[in-house]
Amino acid sequence: MKLTLWTYEGPPHVGAMRVATGMKGLHYVLHAPQGDTYADLLFTMIERRNHRPPVTYTTFQARDLGGDTANLFKDAARDAYARFQPEAMIVGASCTAELIQDDPGGLTEALGLPIPVIPLDLPSYQRKENFGADETFHQIVRHLAKPMPRTANITCNILGATALGFRHRDDVAEVTKLLSLMGITVNVAAPLDARPSDIARMGQAHFNVLLYPETGEGAARQLERTCNQPWTKTVPLGVGATRDFLHEVAALTGLSPTVDESALRLPWWSASVDSTYLTGKRVFIFGDATHAIAAARIAATEIGFQVVGMGCFNREFARPMRAAAKAHGIEALITDDYLEVEAEIERLQPELILGTQMERHIGKRLGIPCAVISSPVHVQDFPARYSPQMGFEGANVIFDTWIHPLVMGLEEHLLTMFREDFEFHDAAGPSHHGAKAVARVEPEDAGGFTPPAPPVGYLETENAKSGAAPAAEPFWADAAERELKKIPFFVRGKAKRNTEKYAADRGVTEINVETLYEAKAHYAR
Amino acid sequence: MSLDLPATLAKSTGCRDTPVLKERGQREVFCGLTGIIWLHRKMQDAFFLVVGSRTCAHLLQAAAGVMIFAEPRFGTAILEEKDLAGLADANAELDREVQRLLSRRPDIKQLFLVGSCPSEVIKLDLARAAERLSGLHSPHVRVYNYSGSGIETTFTQGEDACLAAMVPTLASTTARELLVVGALPDVVEDQCLALLSAMGIGPVRMLPARRSGDLPAVGANTVFALVQPFLNDTHAALTRRGATHIAAPFPFGEAGTTAWLRAVATEFGVDDATFDRVTAAPRARALKAIATQSAELVGKSVFFFPDSQLEIPLARFLTRECGMTAIEIGTPYLHDAIHGPDLDLIAKGPTISEGQDVEKQLDRQHAANPDLTVCGLGLANPLEAKGHTTKWAIELVFTPVHFYEQAGDLAGLFSRPLRRKALLQAGANA
Numbered sequence: 001m002k003l004t005l006w007t008y009e010g011p012p013h014v015g016a017m018r019v020a021t022g023m024k025g026l027h028y029v030l031h032a033p034q035g036d037t038y039a040d041l042l043f044t045m046i047e048r049r050n051h052r053p054p055v056t057y058t059t060f061q062a063r064d065l066g067g068d069t070a071n072l073f074k075d076a077a078r079d080a081y082a083r084f085q086p087e088a089m090i091v092g093a094s095c096t097a098e099l100i101q102d103d104p105g106g107l108t109e110a111l112g113l114p115i116p117v118i119p120l121d122l123p124s125y126q127r128k129e130n131f132g133a134d135e136t137f138h139q140i141v142r143h144l145a146k147p148m149p150r151t152a153n154i155t156c157n158i159l160g161a162t163a164l165g166f167r168h169r170d171d172v173a174e175v176t177k178l179l180s181l182m183g184i185t186v187n188v189a190a191p192l193d194a195r196p197s198d199i200a201r202m203g204q205a206h207f208n209v210l211l212y213p214e215t216g217e218g219a220a221r222q223l224e225r226t227c228n229q230p231w232t233k234t235v236p237l238g239v240g241a242t243r244d245f246l247h248e249v250a251a252l253t254g255l256s257p258t259v260d261e262s263a264l265r266l267p268w269w270s271a272s273v274d275s276t277y278l279t280g281k282r283v284f285i286f287g288d289a290t291h292a293i294a295a296a297r298i299a300a301t302e303i304g305f306q307v308v309g310m311g312c313f314n315r316e317f318a319r320p321m322r323a324a325a326k327a328h329g330i331e332a333l334i335t336d337d338y339l340e341v342e343a344e345i346e347r348l349q350p351e352l353i354l355g356t357q358m359e360r361h362i363g364k365r366l367g368i369p370c371a372v373i374s375s376p377v378h379v380q381d382f383p384a385r386y387s388p389q390m391g392f393e394g395a396n397v398i399f400d401t402w403i404h405p406l407v408m409g410l411e412e413h414l415l416t417m418f419r420e421d422f423e424f425h426d427a428a429g430p431s432h433h434g435a436k437a438v439a440r441v442e443p444e445d446a447g448g449f450t451p452p453a454p455p456v457g458y459l460e461t462e463n464a465k466s467g468a469a470p471a472a473e474p475f476w477a478d479a480a481e482r483e484l485k486k487i488p489f490f491v492r493g494k495a496k497r498n499t500e501k502y503a504a505d506r507g508v509t510e511i512n513v514e515t516l517y518e519a520k521a522h523y524a525r
Numbered sequence: 526m527s528l529d530l531p532a533t534l535a536k537s538t539g540c541r542d543t544p545v546l547k548e549r550g551q552r553e554v555f556c557g558l559t560g561i562i563w564l565h566r567k568m569q570d571a572f573f574l575v576v577g578s579r580t581c582a583h584l585l586q587a588a589a590g591v592m593i594f595a596e597p598r599f600g601t602a603i604l605e606e607k608d609l610a611g612l613a614d615a616n617a618e619l620d621r622e623v624q625r626l627l628s629r630r631p632d633i634k635q636l637f638l639v640g641s642c643p644s645e646v647i648k649l650d651l652a653r654a655a656e657r658l659s660g661l662h663s664p665h666v667r668v669y670n671y672s673g674s675g676i677e678t679t680f681t682q683g684e685d686a687c688l689a690a691m692v693p694t695l696a697s698t699t700a701r702e703l704l705v706v707g708a709l710p711d712v713v714e715d716q717c718l719a720l721l722s723a724m725g726i727g728p729v730r731m732l733p734a735r736r737s738g739d740l741p742a743v744g745a746n747t748v749f750a751l752v753q754p755f756l757n758d759t760h761a762a763l764t765r766r767g768a769t770h771i772a773a774p775f776p777f778g779e780a781g782t783t784a785w786l787r788a789v790a791t792e793f794g795v796d797d798a799t800f801d802r803v804t805a806a807p808r809a810r811a812l813k814a815i816a817t818q819s820a821e822l823v824g825k826s827v828f829f830f831p832d833s834q835l836e837i838p839l840a841r842f843l844t845r846e847c848g849m850t851a852i853e854i855g856t857p858y859l860h861d862a863i864h865g866p867d868l869d870l871i872a873k874g875p876t877i878s879e880g881q882d883v884e885k886q887l888d889r890q891h892a893a894n895p896d897l898t899v900c901g902l903g904l905a906n907p908l909e910a911k912g913h914t915t916k917w918a919i920e921l922v923f924t925p926v927h928f929y930e931q932a933g934d935l936a937g938l939f940s941r942p943l944r945r946k947a948l949l950q951a952g953a954n955a
Contacts, residue, residue, distance in 0.1 A: 001576075001608050001618035003626060005600045010583035033642045035556025035675025038584045040903030046587070050910030052903065059551045062645065062676040076551070083884060095578040096642035096676070099609070124578060125606045 006338045006358055008313035008376055012122035013094045014039050015132025015215070019140070020090060021053040021163035025195040026140075027086035029077045031069070031097035031104050034059045046379050047164050056080035060097070070102045077108050081115070088144065088196035089113065090136060092120035116196070118143045128336075130214040130288070130314055133162050137191050138218030144196055147227045148203040154253050155185045157205045157223070159231070160216025161192035166291065166375040168192055170388035171211060175236060178391045179209070181259035182249060190219075203227040207252050211235060211390065214288050214314060236390045237294035238398065239266055239302055264392040266399045270303055278304055281406070282494075284350035285310040286333070286341055286359050287374025289317030291389075293324040295354050295373050298398060300328060309333060309348050311341070313356075338362075349493040352406060357381070367493070369405035373398075474503040477512045484516065498523045539869035543877050545859060550882025553903045554832060554857055556675030558639060559588045560683025563923065565598040567708045568733050570634040573599040574626065575673070576619065576651060577641030598633075600626065604643055615649055616657075623658055623668075633666060634737040637687060640672035667694070667737065679857040681755040681833045681922065684708055688732055691740070692762035695732075698742035703729045703789065704768065706760075707753030710925040711735070717752070717776075717928055720786060723803040724795045732759075743768055750789050752776060752927060754867070755834035757860045774866045775838035778846040778932045779811035784866075807929035814933020815846055821940040821947075823848035825896035831855035831881050832901045832918035839899070839921065840875070841867040847936055851875035852893045855886065897939060914946045 013030060020028040021043050030036070037057050043049045058076045060069050077091065091104040105119025118139050122132050137160075158175060161168035169192065176186050187205035188198045202223060208231040210220045220231040230252055236245035243257070250257035269275065283305040285295050289312035299305040311333030312321045318334045325332035333344055342362045345353060353363045353370040357378045363370035372381060373389075388394040476484070487495050495516070502519035503511050558581055561573040575581045582601035589597070602622045608615040619638075627633060636658070638651045655670035662668065671690035673683040688706065703726055705717060714731060721729050730741030745767035751760065754775050764770065773788035774781045783804060790800050827849050829836040836856045843849040853876040856864075868877075878886070883904075890898060890913075898908055898915045905915045916939055926935040 001602045001604060001615065001622055003574075003600055003602050003622045004582050005597055006586055007579060007582045007601075009579075011578065011580040013580075014583065033556070033675040034552040034554055034679065035558065035584065035642065036580060037551070037553050037903060038555055038559075038587055040553065041901075042587055044904070044906040045902045048906060050906060052907045057551050060676065062674075065646065065676070079884075095580050096646055099643060099646045123606075124580070125604060125609060128579065 004337070008336050008338070008356065008358060009128035009130060010039075010042075011095055011124050012127045012129060012132025012135070013092060013120075013124070014042070015129040015134070016090065016092060016120055016122060016136040017043070017053055017055055018129070018133045018162040018164050018215070019136040019191045020055060021049070022161065022165075022168075022192040023054075023190070023194055023196070025087040025197070026054060027080055027084050027089050028053075028055045029073070029080050029089060029091045029104070029108070030055055030057050030094055031073050031076075031092070031102060032057045032059070032094035033096050034061065036094050036096075042164055046377065047382050048379070049163070053163075054084065054086070056084075058097070065100065069097075069100055070107055073102055073104060073107050074111060077104075077113070078111055081111075081113050086115065086196075088116040088118065088140070090118045090120055090140065092122055093124075095124035098124050116143055128314075131316065133215040134218045137162075137216060138222055140191070140196070140199055141202065141219040141222050142226075144199040145202045145223060145227060146200065148201065150206055151185075151187065151204050153185055154183065154255065155187040155205045156249075157187050157202050157208045157229075158189040159208050159210045159219050159223075160212030160214070161189065162212075162215050163192065164375070164377060165192070165212065165215070166373075166377055166381060167387060167389045167394075168212070170386055171390040171394065173386070174388035174391040174393050175209065175211060178236070178242070178246070178259065179249070182246065182253070182255050182257070184249070184253065184255070203229075205229060207231065207249075209249070213290050214317070235290055235294055237291065237394065238298035239264065239392070239395045240297060241294055242391055242395065261392060264395060266302060266392075266395040269396075269399050275304075275403075278403070278406070281305045281352055282308045282348070282350045283352045283354060284308060284345055284348055284359075285373070286312065286353075286355045288312055288314055289321045291374035292354075293321060296324060296328055298395075299354065299402075302395070303399070303402065305352070308350055309344055311335065311344075342366075349497055351491065351494070352402070354402065371402045371405050474500050474508060475510045477510055480512045480516050483513050495520070538872060540854075540871040540873060540875065540877055541861070541865055541868040543868075543873065543875075546876055546878040548878060548880040548882040548885065550880075550885065552679070552857075552881045553830070553883045553901050554881065555588060555680040555901070556584070556642075557673035557678025557680065557683030557686055558584060558641065558675075559680055560673060560687060561585060561599045561639065562589050563708060564684060564687055564733070567735065568635060568737075569735055570632060570737050571598060571637060572626065572630060572633045572635070573637045573639055574623065575599070575601040575639045575641055576644045576649060577601055577604065577639075577674075578643045579603055581641045581643075598630075604647075609647060615647075616654060619654055620658065620661070623662075627662060627666060636662075636666050636668045637690075638668065638670040639683075639687075640670065640674055640677075642674045642676050645672060645674045645676055669694070679831075681753070681835075682758075682858070684753065685756045685758045688756060689758035689762045691732070692743070692759060692766060695740060695766070696742040698744045699746055700742070700744070701746040701748070702741070703727075703793070704732060704741050704743065704747050704749040704763070705729055706732045706749050706751050706763070707756055708733055709752055709927060713925045713927050713931060716930055720803060720807070720928070721789065724786075724790055724793075724799055726789065726793045726795065748792055750785065751863065752785075753835075754838050754860075754863055755858075757858070757863060760860075760863060770862070772862065772866055774841060774870060775835075776927050777835075777838050777935060778842040779808055779815060779929065780846055781838060781842055781867075782811065782928050782932065783808060804929075811929040811932035815936045818933050818936035818940050819847035821943045822897075822936065824850075825943065826850045826852050826893070827897045827899065827939075828852045828890050828893055828895035829854045829856075830883075830886060830890070830898070830900035830904060830918070831857045831878070832899075833922050834858060835918075835921050836899070837864045837871070837877075838867045841870050842935065843939060844871055846932075847939070849897075849939075852895050853878060853886075853889060855879075855881065857881070897943060899939075914942050916942050 043053045058072050091108045108117045161172045188202050210231045223229045234245040236242040246257040285292050292312050296307050296310050307328045313336045322332045353359045354373045360370040499519040640651050651670040655668045659668040669690045671686040734740050743766045747768035750771045771788050774784040776782040776785040840851045840854045855878045859879045905917045908915050925931050
């Protein structure tokens, strides 16, 4: 048993739904109790799809358990075929149905439906959503794709995009454009928007492009085995990775990797003077391994941040994640425990978080800006506009997305100069969130004499929260605490931590304004 | 549109005797775990621990709109392979997780162990676990258990199961007191209490209470009124404790609120003059607000998919107070004792359906082509994409809609989709 407040991944049958909902002409019959139909709203509300997921649930109830749930499944499968007339069907069980051990595969086989029926074995109590998607796509490819003669022109398949994926729709379009610049046509992109009949003709492509290893690597390996198709290992996220990807494709095809880069703006935007303020900003990265690893490379080499922490929630990719972190001189955090990630962010006090919707939330709580780079997703991760992450346009989008949560260069200078501005103080709230600024009430003791009682504020609550013995903590003199509060909120956490460490290292028990500035000088870069 | 009809007339024109279309098939309804989303905010010193699977955790997250709360007062103890092997092990694991949780959150006074589909199927005995844990952690923490599983409950039944689990533990009293039952947003609860108090009814107790220290006592002289139409088990549990139910239409809209208050006032012997003095002004406000909001609704047809069990009182509100016609009123469960007073007031005509076979019901909805379809989140956008105008049922649960001051807002929830459709069509034709 494991206590969780929030979870990064759903159960494996939700992964199977992401494949089924991404495809057309495929139907999923899921042995599941009524509550499991909630998963439909992930697609109809979060992704704003205009159709219901192609899933029929058996919706068994407690009173069915002593009776014949197997027949309930058979009826549901028969009815689903009659109503939807799919080209192929996938069948499986959710976590509860797994416990009652009806055999969806065997039961459907007995029906003798005139279409391919693909049984899914997704162990709910061991595996999670990404595994479910990968395995489902793998099984569909295993059952439907067969070796066949190659197309006359050089073609490839694009693997791994699913429904509810982080910017999958636009990534596929962008990579398709990129490949066409090299003279390569896409044979089939799957699972997203493919039909079972498309899967059947995947064998005629010359090679495969794997965009999302989390959801497509099983299929890539399967196609390599059965159809002798090599697959690309570089995911084209960021400028460097996109160029590496083009070279990898060139090596597979003998075509030139040189393509028109005139639409690429990230390198110049990064080099322009306004970006100077981005130098060495401390960034924490967390997400699925593929996006997090790519983000670390972009952050360190294309934007000039300092990666102070990185990690992923999917243990299946722990090895490449650890290797990537090592290259940045840090230890990877591999966990699916939201509280562990929160503790690490609190400890590191980064200036920017690149994460999932979970980290966006952690950031909100800790007052640290965050840009979303990976699933789990939220309705805002499905923007109306074209907004890929991959290829050169994806790099442009990433630059804007990551820089946006940080204060713009000139604005930051102004804030540092006039940090006691009566309208621009912490309690006013961010101006772009529609909050009305409330002018700060200046304390009457602004003249300098000591107030009779120390204000119960930031430091007291911090101490109370950490539960540490107050004596062990360096004590902040009132003046120093007031000075600390003048520091813009987005760097205050770091300043406080650095000052306390500086004081502790030197055995200083009372922090005064001097200590604060000595620490600032000490840690200045 | 008065509700003061002779009982015989109401009987002869209402839907109470209409044969009910009972359906069993695929249901597009949340499970009872979802009640946690509002209950954990309502009971401020409570924590809801689902003993379930990753699916349960994922459901709560999706239902809560992906992370509204930084520190939710609910969590999931996720069953893993090793828990399924032996139950003794699962109990020890549960005790450990509860210990961890309570030491992390010392402010918790009430802990609800919530059963899920998998914990029901493997027959994990949460009642005994709750007893054991109550012993371990009392008097600081009281541990309850109930099932929110999808094989036992739909959506709002989770609140019913939760409140019903609390009833046997409530203290006994012989006082003649009014107990108002059902979770309301604090602002609405305060309005309700103000109206009752102005009529001289009191003290009034609430279930659930905001804090465990305010839990009501119950006994043979307790009379209770429900403010939510899905509290069947709680109704039964209170009756078993000797309390008496005041049957009434639910306090939706002006007429519903008046009827509900009238039933309570009659029980407490409030005279007509007092009743009229207290209700006149808010009644007038409510009527005015409904009239403004329902201009778009008059003469339009409405079709309800089953979702929250609010459907019958809402259909009564829309047909009697907003001038709409109901084509089908679907509800997950129909309870005559609770829904009867509202059914009496719905004119004969609509199909009343209980349970669901979603594909067949979609066929009926398509054939009827109603002006407005009330349905859950899984169906709303797909129906919109086919040109239907929908109202997501979820807002009816997550928005303050009870009593006079919300009557206009309630009508507005239904008129806004129609108004929006008209605006967009006007824009497209301009």
